[in-house]
Amino acid sequence: MTNAPVLGIDIGGSGIKGAPVNLETGETTAERLKIATPEKSTPKSVIKVCKQIVDHFADQIGDGPVGITVPAVVMHGVTRSAANIDKGWIDFNAEEEFSKKLGRPVFLVNDADAAGVAEVKYGAAKDHPGLVIMTTLGTGIGIAIVHRGVLIPNAELGHLEMNGKDAEKQASAGVKEKKGMSFAEWLKPLNQYYTMLENLLWPDLIVVGGGISRKHDQFLPKLKLRTKIIPAELRNNAGIVGAAWLAVDHLKHPDRVPVDPEPVSADPQLKA
Numbered sequence: 353m354t355n356a357p358v359l360g361i362d363i364g365g366s367g368i369k370g371a372p373v374n375l376e377t378g379e380t381t382a383e384r385l386k387i388a389t390p391e392k393s394t395p396k397s398v399i400k401v402c403k404q405i406v407d408h409f410a411d412q413i414g415d416g417p418v419g420i421t422v423p424a425v426v427m428h429g430v431t432r433s434a435a436n437i438d439k440g441w442i443d444f445n446a447e448e449e450f451s452k453k454l455g456r457p458v459f460l461v462n463d464a465d466a467a468g469v470a471e472v473k474y475g476a477a478k479d480h481p482g483l484v485i486m487t488t489l490g491t492g493i494g495i496a497i498v499h500r501g502v503l504i505p506n507a508e509l510g511h512l513e514m515n516g517k518d519a520e521k522q523a524s525a526g527v528k529e530k531k532g533m534s535f536a537e538w539l540k541p542l543n544q545y546y547t548m549l550e551n552l553l554w555p556d557l558i559v560v561g562g563g564i565s566r567k568h569d570q571f572l573p574k575l576k577l578r579t580k581i582i583p584a585e586l587r588n589n590a591g592i593v594g595a596a597w598l599a600v601d602h603l604k605h606p607d608r609v610p611v612d613p614e615p616v617s618a619d620p621q622l623k624a
């Protein structure tokens with residue numbers, strides 16, 4: 353493989369963003385392209401947007417692979433849940449469809465997992481020798497568990513039960529915004545959530561990403577936790593960078609568990 357930049361695409365609730373990434377440095381090599389997420393974010397409509405992004409950067413990425421994030425569980429190329437996107441993603445053979453439509457190898461990964469990998473490879477937790485938990489605070493709560501540089505994929509711990517309800521429906525940045533909570537009001541559910549997380553996983557470091565992490569000085573220093581907690585460094589580009597890194601890593605290690613021809617559907621809670 354040449355050293356051409358590798359395209360990463362991040363599928364979010366409001367925008368689908370892509371940019372080529374230099375994997376030596378973890379930097380994007382061109383201005384990223386952002387296209388609004390279709391109102392109905394079905395796999396078909398999202399693939400169309402991804403095709404536009406691939407075409408836009410075609411000159412730079414050659415026939416290389418593309419890494420793509422989705423806000424869903426991705427098991428061996430199949431999306432299994434859809435907490436904040438169209439339900440059409442549940443049990444969708446996404447990687448195969450994307451590869452066909454985009455005409456190149458595609459690697460699909462959970463959005464928080466991609467961000468976590470990016471922060472450990474290039475960002476706030478670069479080369480960390482222990483257990484790092486990445487948390488993305490957005491519409492939902494995304495979690496990545498990375499131990500000594502190795503990702504344990506699909507930790508859906510944003511959906512831990514807290515006060516008898518889904519934690520992300522109480523502590524996400526989306527809920528803060530929807531309910532018009534001040535930072536002081538948000539601290540209570542947030543602190544409760546992170547306490548639960550550190551008591552269950554005993555991480556060495558927690559990294560906080562998502563748009564709201566830009567305002568980290570307004571809430572991170574006020575959390576009362578045992579674990580060191582720091583803001584993400586790659587911010588907006590973490591998903592793109594992590595997805596690109598993982599796409600190449602997957603080409604190097606293509607062996608994987610075969611796709612179950614009769615998939616067991618995801619936990620109904622994740623579909624809510």
Ligand code: BGC
Binds near residue numbers: 433435463488493520
């Ligand atoms: C989803 C996760 C996702 C997170 C952040 C949650 O609702 O279940 O898969 O990583 O939101 O988008």
